[in-house]
Amino acid sequence: MKKTVTTLADGRELIYYDAGDGEARGGYPDRRPLEPAHRNAQTRFDELQGEWVAIAAHRQDRTYKPPADQCPLCPSTEDRLTEIPAPDYEVAVFENRFPSLGGPDGGRCEVVAFTSDHDKSFADLSEDEVALVLEAWADRTGELLARPDVTQVYCFENRGEEIGVTLSHPHGQIYAFPYVAPKMDRAVSRAAAHRARTGRNLFDDMVEREAADERVIEQNEHWIAFTPYAARWPYEAHLYPKRRVADFTELDDAQRAAFAPIYLSLLRRFDGLFPAADGGPGRTPYISAWHQAPKRAPGAQTEVALHAEIFTVRRAPGKLKYLAGAESGMGAFASDTTPESAAIALRGAGR
Amino acid sequence: MKKTVTTLADGRELIYYDAGDGEARGGYPDRRPLEPAHRNAQTRFDELQGEWVAIAAHRQDRTYKPPADQCPLCPSTEDRLTEIPAPDYEVAVFENRFPSLGGPDGGRCEVVAFTSDHDKSFADLSEDEVALVLEAWADRTGELLARPDVTQVYCFENRGEEIGVTLSHPHGQIYAFPYVAPKMDRAVSRAAAHRARTGRNLFDDMVEREAADERVIEQNEHWIAFTPYAARWPYEAHLYPKRRVADFTELDDAQRAAFAPIYLSLLRRFDGLFPAADGGPGRTPYISAWHQAPKRAPGAQTEVALHAEIFTVRRAPGKLKYLAGAESGMGAFASDTTPESAAIALRGAGR
Numbered sequence: 001m002k003k004t005v006t007t008l009a010d011g012r013e014l015i016y017y018d019a020g021d022g023e024a025r026g027g028y029p030d031r032r033p034l035e036p037a038h039r040n041a042q043t044r045f046d047e048l049q050g051e052w053v054a055i056a057a058h059r060q061d062r063t064y065k066p067p068a069d070q071c072p073l074c075p076s077t078e079d080r081l082t083e084i085p086a087p088d089y090e091v092a093v094f095e096n097r098f099p100s101l102g103g104p105d106g107g108r109c110e111v112v113a114f115t116s117d118h119d120k121s122f123a124d125l126s127e128d129e130v131a132l133v134l135e136a137w138a139d140r141t142g143e144l145l146a147r148p149d150v151t152q153v154y155c156f157e158n159r160g161e162e163i164g165v166t167l168s169h170p171h172g173q174i175y176a177f178p179y180v181a182p183k184m185d186r187a188v189s190r191a192a193a194h195r196a197r198t199g200r201n202l203f204d205d206m207v208e209r210e211a212a213d214e215r216v217i218e219q220n221e222h223w224i225a226f227t228p229y230a231a232r233w234p235y236e237a238h239l240y241p242k243r244r245v246a247d248f249t250e251l252d253d254a255q256r257a258a259f260a261p262i263y264l265s266l267l268r269r270f271d272g273l274f275p276a277a278d279g280g281p282g283r284t285p286y287i288s289a290w291h292q293a294p295k296r297a298p299g300a301q302t303e304v305a306l307h308a309e310i311f312t313v314r315r316a317p318g319k320l321k322y323l324a325g326a327e328s329g330m331g332a333f334a335s336d337t338t339p340e341s342a343a344i345a346l347r348g349a350g351r
Numbered sequence: 352m353k354k355t356v357t358t359l360a361d362g363r364e365l366i367y368y369d370a371g372d373g374e375a376r377g378g379y380p381d382r383r384p385l386e387p388a389h390r391n392a393q394t395r396f397d398e399l400q401g402e403w404v405a406i407a408a409h410r411q412d413r414t415y416k417p418p419a420d421q422c423p424l425c426p427s428t429e430d431r432l433t434e435i436p437a438p439d440y441e442v443a444v445f446e447n448r449f450p451s452l453g454g455p456d457g458g459r460c461e462v463v464a465f466t467s468d469h470d471k472s473f474a475d476l477s478e479d480e481v482a483l484v485l486e487a488w489a490d491r492t493g494e495l496l497a498r499p500d501v502t503q504v505y506c507f508e509n510r511g512e513e514i515g516v517t518l519s520h521p522h523g524q525i526y527a528f529p530y531v532a533p534k535m536d537r538a539v540s541r542a543a544a545h546r547a548r549t550g551r552n553l554f555d556d557m558v559e560r561e562a563a564d565e566r567v568i569e570q571n572e573h574w575i576a577f578t579p580y581a582a583r584w585p586y587e588a589h590l591y592p593k594r595r596v597a598d599f600t601e602l603d604d605a606q607r608a609a610f611a612p613i614y615l616s617l618l619r620r621f622d623g624l625f626p627a628a629d630g631g632p633g634r635t636p637y638i639s640a641w642h643q644a645p646k647r648a649p650g651a652q653t654e655v656a657l658h659a660e661i662f663t664v665r666r667a668p669g670k671l672k673y674l675a676g677a678e679s680g681m682g683a684f685a686s687d688t689t690p691e692s693a694a695i696a697l698r699g700a701g702r
Contacts, residue, residue: 044581044690049534050541053581054582054677054685057692100677100685128411154683158678164673175677182682183400190401206398213483230397230404288681309680322515323674325507326405326451326526329660331533332505334405334451338393 001135008083010034012095017136019090019128028076028085031044037095041103041176051180054100054107065166066178073113073169089116090129091136096173106149108180112136114170121170121283122157123267123351128258135291137174138248144176145247145295152177152184152294160285162320163313174289180294184304188294191303193335203305207240209263215343224260225266227343232333233311235273235342237266240307246293247306265350266310272349274317281351352486352596359434361385363446368487370479379427379436388446392454394529403530405451405458416517424464424520440467441480442487445522457500457529463487465521472521472634473508474618474702481611486523487642489599495527496598496646503535503645504526504598511636513671514664523639531645535655539645543655554656558591566694569616573609576617577693583684584662585672586624586693590616591658597644598657616701617661623700625668632702637663 002023006018009030016025016115042057066072069290072083073092092113100105114122114133123131141153157172158165175181180188196203207224210216215227217237225239229244241255251259267286274282293304313321315336327333353374355367360381367376392407417423423434424443434444443464452458465473467485476484492504508523509516527531531539538553545553558575561567566578568588576590590613592606602610618637625633644655664671666687677683 042689046581046583047545047553048541050538051537051581051682051684053583055688055689056685057687059685059687075648090437119607145561152493153683154677156680158675163675163679164671165675169697173676175683177683184681186400186402186682188401194398202398228397230402232397232404247655287676287680291681311679320515323523323679324509324514324516325638326505326641328514328664329507329638330505330526330535330642330660330676331402331525332405332528333402334407334410336408337407338408339395 001132002260003139005104006085007032008034008085008094010037010097012037012097014084014092014094016086017091017093017132017139018183019132023088025086025089028087030085032081033290035230037097038099039103041099041101041105041107043101043103043105043237045106049182050178050186051182055097056100056103059098061102065161068118068168071118071169073111073167074170075116075117083111084113084116087110089113091115091132093136093140093174101177103174106142108147108150108176110140110144110174110176112140112155112172112174114135114172116197118169121159123264123271125264125346127264128259130264131256134248134251134259138251140174141247141292142249144174149178150176150295152180153292154181155248155284155290155292157288160283162285163287184294187291187304195303201244201303203303203307204244205242207242207305210238215339217269217343217346218262220258222255223262225262227340227346228338231311231337231339231342232335233313234263234335235346236309236336236339237269237310237346238307239263239266240305244305246302247305248290248292252307256288263308268351269346269349270310270312273312273345274314284314285314286310290341352483354490355616357381357436359436359445361388362389363448365435365443365445367437367440368442368444368483368490370483374439376437376440379438380425381432381436383432388448389450390414390454392450392452392456393453394452394456394458402533402536403528406437406564407449407451407454410449410451416512419469419519422518423519423530425469425520426463426467434462435464438473439582440464442466442483444515444525444595452526452528459495459498459501459527461491461525461527463491463506463525465523469520472510474615474622477614478611478615481615482666485599485602485607485610489602490518491525491597492643493600495525498658500529501527501646503531504643505532505598506641506643508637510564510638511634511635514638517587535642535645538543538642538655541573546654552595552654552656554591554654554658558593558656561589566690568620568697569613571609571613572665573606574613577643578690578697580690582662582688582690583686584664585666585686586621586690587660587690587699588620588663588697589655589658589660590614590617595656597653597655599641599643601657602604614659620697620700621661621663624696625665630637635663
């Protein structure tokens with residue numbers, strides 16, 4: 001893998017990742033006349049919930065559903081300058097121009113362009129392309145976690161207008177939080193309590209139980225995917241490496257090699273749940289959320305297992321699961337699908 | 352107030368609340384040939400998050416955006432039989448035909464029809480009508496909390512198609528949880544820790560701080576409304592009685608009398624944020640979530656303060672706040688609005 005670190009016109013970092021020896025990407029300066037980047041995001045602590053909230057008012061002005069010929073994630077051309085100055089790239093990562101984090105309280109938001117091809121989706125990538133994305137995620141995780149102002153590195157992908165995606169070019173995001181995010185904070189506490197009570201790791205015990213249950217969707221030698229016992233979403237898959245690791249940087253070569261086939265297969269299962277009008281694969285909206293251990297502190301934080309939680313808000317053709325009073329108001333999820341039937345549907349779907 | 356308890360054709364309870372001596376509502380049996388009510392909802396515990404999840408697969412078949420002349424919450428007529436057999440009513444409460452709770456694990460879901468007038472919204476009610484809704488909420492809270500299978504009574508209203516509301520008739524819901532719901536569970540823990548550390552009540556300290564800050568929206572002798580310091584939503588108002596009570600049943604007469612004016616005013620402020628095309632008041636989608644203390648257990652649960660959290664997912668005209676990877680995947684809220692500017696907007700809005 002070749003990595004080329006560059007700087008955009010407003011001072012933000014842009015990094016190209018290329019497979020093999022890769023191309024020379026450094027010779028393309030950003031020729032746009034940009035205003036300085038936003039650095040005024042705040043973090044505030046909610047005393048009632050014990051959770052951090054990020055506040056970034058400048059995001060009201062962020063790019064909103066540009067036409068395809070205005071896509072800021074396509075490579076630049078003679079006529080049109082985008083966020084990515086080079087005329088082509090494989091994977092590109094850059095600091096978000098409208099970040100939710102990164103003010104005086106620290107943290108950083110990055111965008112990961114998975115491919116230069118505007119019309120693909122992640123599930124269309126080749127296994128080699130996915131392997132390069134994985135290398136980029138691992139590199140970013142290591143670099144960001146080493147920063148003194150970062151506590152947790154969260155890689156995720158939002159796909160679909162139904163969940164508010166404003167850019168259709170295939171891309172994900174990385175939030176490098178200056179705090180432990182709420183769901184992670186709860187898992188860390190739960191895992192510490194489980195260790196104190198049983199002497200065992202909570203994730204290991206849970207994966208072992210799920211592997212023996214009826215909700216397994218798919219597995220290979222190194223990874224296993226299942227719909228969890230207490231799934232919250234209409235269709236949900238959790239993907240774990242069978243040997244527990246804290247984050248992407250700890251995956252060994254065999255785990256890395258076995259990743260692309262199962263991750264692509266899972267995403268294609270989601271697309272297969274809701275076929276397009278012509279009977280071909282649909283484009284199911286989904287969120288893919290990578291849980292990685294926060295920065296090591298003595299004790300509990302060594303317990304967290306790297307895994308992905310992939311889920312869709314589509315509960316039936318044309319019907320979405322909304323987070324209303326129960327979920328948004330009280331955190332109380334009510335699912336319209338049994339996890340067992342969701343696992344059956346995901347096992348039977350694909351493209 | 353007059354209360355008339357009746358039974359629907361499938362065994363569900365329906366209760367009429369009328370102001371004053373009220374009307375005789377009992378003489379109208381439910382003449383529909385109904386299948387037995389659903390009683391197969393499950394609750395499952397998510398070990399990683401330490402949260403309960405409700406699973407109710409029958410809800411996939413629930414009533415979905417019926418035309419106005421098929422509304423199940425309008426009074427019944429000679430020609431059309433609805434969920435409410437009487438030819439008119441003031442407030443009606445009945446068990447949900449498609450409940451998320453109420454299987455073998457306990458709990459109950461109720462629907463609260465705020466008025467028989469299909470075209471009104473809550474903000475259109477008179478102060479007397481609101482006072483009757485408050486009486487109904489208090490009555491339901493006391494009755495449900497007395498059931499051995501109920502731990503927390505949660506009254507809420509979802510308004511607007513944008514958050515998935517499938518019936519436009521003005522109504523709210525009550526979830527009588529057999530467990531302490533996640534947000535409440537966290538608040539109970541936080542309040543216990545605050546008491547242990549400071550000897551004081553967390554809610555009292557927080558309201559005192561907010562009352563002295565710049566985010567107060569409105570107050571009267573008995574109630575105060577503010578946008579909280581760490582607001583998660585584009586526009587958010589929290590409404591507290593100035594004398595702390597655990598739930599609706601503990602409000603005294605003066606607090607009850609002072610409630611309708613400020614609650615109506617707040618809801619009208621939300622409508623005023625986004626005027627209709629003709630310049631008149633809009634219909635802002637909102638969630639109004641009533642936090643009430645769960646069933647008293649020794650210690651921490653006496654600390655919770657009754658309050659409403661009212662918020663909208665609309666962040667700008669035509670733009671919604673979506674819960675995507677950050678929020679749904681990691682519980683990490685990122686707000687595009689500063690709480691201070693939201694409070695200014697709410698203070699300036701109305702209808």
